Amino acid sequence: MPSSNILVVEDEDAIREMLKMVLEQAGFSPITAADAEEAQQILAETMPDLILLDWMLPGASGVEWARRLKKEPQYRELPIILLTARGEEEDKVRGLEIGADDYMTKPFSPKELIARIRAVLRRSGKINDLGQITQGDLVLDTEQHRLSIGDKQLEVSPTEFRLMQFFMTHPDKVFNRSQLLDQVWGRSVYIEERTVDVHIRRLRKILSEHGREDLVQTVRGFGYRFSVVESAGAPL
Numbered sequence: 001m002p003s004s005n006i007l008v009v010e011d012e013d014a015i016r017e018m019l020k021m022v023l024e025q026a027g028f029s030p031i032t033a034a035d036a037e038e039a040q041q042i043l044a045e046t047m048p049d050l051i052l053l054d055w056m057l058p059g060a061s062g063v064e065w066a067r068r069l070k071k072e073p074q075y076r077e078l079p080i081i082l083l084t085a086r087g088e089e090e091d092k093v094r095g096l097e098i099g100a101d102d103y104m105t106k107p108f109s110p111k112e113l114i115a116r117i118r119a120v121l122r123r124s125g126k127i128n129d130l131g132q133i134t135q136g137d138l139v140l141d142t143e144q145h146r147l148s149i150g151d152k153q154l155e156v157s158p159t160e161f162r163l164m165q166f167f168m169t170h171p172d173k174v175f176n177r178s179q180l181l182d183q184v185w186g187r188s189v190y191i192e193e194r195t196v197d198v199h200i201r202r203l204r205k206i207l208s209e210h211g212r213e214d215l216v217q218t219v220r221g222f223g224y225r226f227s228v229v230e231s232a233g234a235p236l
């Protein structure tokens, strides 16, 4: 079972605890927050695979927070399932309009919730049922912590593994060094930006042993991009 991180944002203690338990039993790793502010702090430290978000929260409502989040490039692809006590069709439409991936009306059965989470994770292309992320012939196994090209295994360090996991779940997008530090190393750690370059160089060297150094591209003056699509031929 892939241990996807699920951020649960719910202000009612009893429901939050219930969701945490249900998710743990299904093999997920839940992280909980009681409001949008707390959830935002968690996002500064870690990138979840999915957010389970209560519509009615004290302070910024779940919907308002989701709308803000979906405007930020690094969170645009982060799947969100909205939870609501109200079942009106209008709410559902509004929820999906702001970019939520699914919508559930309370009360719901734990079984249905888990099924919806799995469906959204699969659709988001992040991870398959075996806990693997695939890009072209590159496979990253989050369960066994293995990275391979075809049947060849690549020897990468834990940091390079995390870097590849981030790249493979965010293909074709350019990230600068500071963004990569935030996403891969975490904002709480102080590391010099050139550390990113060192790891990228190592990663390219490993990929080049398989003739695939083109997977991690330099975007001059900005940062790096992972892409399995062949570049237009311009030297990068």
Ligand code: CA
Pocket: 010, 011, 012, 054, 055, 056, 057
């Ligand atoms: Ca609530």
